[in-house]
Amino acid sequence: MATDVGLADLPPVPFAAARFDIATVLLFAALAVTDSLERPQTRDDYVYVLVGGALMIGAHHAFLFAGQQYVTGAVAAVLLGLVPVVTPALTRLASSDDRFTANTAVGVVLGFAGVVVIADPDPANLLASTIGIALVFAAALAFAIPAVITHDTSPSMSFLATQAWLMAIGAVVLHIAVLALPGQSFADASWTLSALAAMMYLSAVAGIGGFLLYFRLLDELGPIEMSFIEYVIPLFAALAGWLVLGQPVTLATIGGFACILMGFIAAKWTTLRAELRRVVEPKTSPPAD
Numbered sequence: 001m002a003t004d005v006g007l008a009d010l011p012p013v014p015f016a017a018a019r020f021d022i023a024t025v026l027l028f029a030a031l032a033v034t035d036s037l038e039r040p041q042t043r044d045d046y047v048y049v050l051v052g053g054a055l056m057i058g059a060h061h062a063f064l065f066a067g068q069q070y071v072t073g074a075v076a077a078v079l080l081g082l083v084p085v086v087t088p089a090l091t092r093l094a095s096s097d098d099r100f101t102a103n104t105a106v107g108v109v110l111g112f113a114g115v116v117v118i119a120d121p122d123p124a125n126l127l128a129s130t131i132g133i134a135l136v137f138a139a140a141l142a143f144a145i146p147a148v149i150t151h152d153t154s155p156s157m158s159f160l161a162t163q164a165w166l167m168a169i170g171a172v173v174l175h176i177a178v179l180a181l182p183g184q185s186f187a188d189a190s191w192t193l194s195a196l197a198a199m200m201y202l203s204a205v206a207g208i209g210g211f212l213l214y215f216r217l218l219d220e221l222g223p224i225e226m227s228f229i230e231y232v233i234p235l236f237a238a239l240a241g242w243l244v245l246g247q248p249v250t251l252a253t254i255g256g257f258a259c260i261l262m263g264f265i266a267a268k269w270t271t272l273r274a275e276l277r278r279v280v281e282p283k284t285s286p287p288a289d
Contacts, residue, residue, distance in 0.1 A: 009195040012065035013184040017174035020057060020167050022203035023211075027164035038161040044153040049165040056146040057166065057211075058173025063139035066181055070132025079136040081115035083144045084108045090148045107267025114259030117252050151218055163212055 007015060031037045040046050068076050084107075155162045178184050189195075 009190040009192045010199075011184050011186075011188050012068070013062060013174060013178050013181055014186045014189055015199065016061040016065060017171060017178055018186075019199055019203045019207055020171040020174060022199065023207035024164065024168045024171050026204060026208060027160065027167060031161060031164055036158060036161065038157045040155075040157065040165060042156045045155045045157055045162070048150050048153045048155045048162055049169055052146045052150045052215075053166040053169025054173050055142045056150075057170025058177070059142040060139050061170075062174060062177035062181070063135045063142055065184075066177075067132045067135030067139060069183075071136060076136045078116050079133065080140050080143075081112045082137065083140050084111060086141065087144045087148065090144055101270075103269050104267050107263040107265075110259050110263030110266060112263075114256040114261075114263060117256035117259060147218060150215070159216070160212075163208075163215060167207070167211070 010018075028037070040049055064076065064080075071079075157165075178186065
């Protein structure tokens with residue numbers, strides 16, 4: 001919703017560029033205050049910040065905003081739901097240690113079905129613009145590829161420093177996109193109070209907080225499981241619309257949520273079953289002396 005508020009007064013790509021400008025400044029300020037400024041030195045440092053920044057932040061947002069000029073938000077949501085579908089293939093190509101199991105496959109199918117149900121795209125719009133579909137699919141690839149590549153690197157810098165440099169690279173790429181894409185100029189921006197508030201929220205909370213959490217979990221879970229985040233976004237968008245804007249929750253939303261929930265359960269079934277057994281089964285008593 002904060003994005004919608006900002007886009008009412010700001011062109012999309014300049015909005016994204018300014019958002020990550022602010023996030024970059026805040027992160028480097030935090031590093032300076034804590035006397036922990038670092039710069040990339042090793043090969044893995046450069047791979048992490050260049051690939052992650054240029055693709056996941058820069059190219060992903062540029063392609064997505066450009067594509068959404070030609071396709072509806074529902075179609076874009078379905079196309080971004082392909083991220084968990086293409087990620088397993090990318091892990092094979094990159095020789096990642098992340099494994100794609102049968103349970104994960106079932107989870108991908110159910111999760112994608114849930115996204116389609118919640119988004120409810122109009123079939124007439126689904127193939128209406130080849131350019132728009134190609135751009136949004138490129139945005140999906142730009143999100144999936146760095147997730148695989150950065151997961152297989154071991155940066156020497158601190159976690160916060162790598163994120164600061166990553167966002168700085170992404171901001172630079174987005175500013176290049178502002179110059180390259182038609183109709184995306186800072187001159188067309190209207191810097192209203194609501195737009196500035198939305199930008200600060202997206203910079204500090206969604207930008208810094210969201211990406212720090214994402215990359216931390218990416219290290220722990222791996223790119224395949226983290227790609228399932230694309231299945232949660234439409235759900236939270238629907239719930240936020242209901243809570244804040246009073247938008248109705250339809251049977252399609254409930255059905256899509258059920259599909260997504262079953263997808264997560266299927267993907268994590270082995271872990272959930274082991275945890276359930278640990279909780280339910282009585283603990284064995286220690287042997288008698």
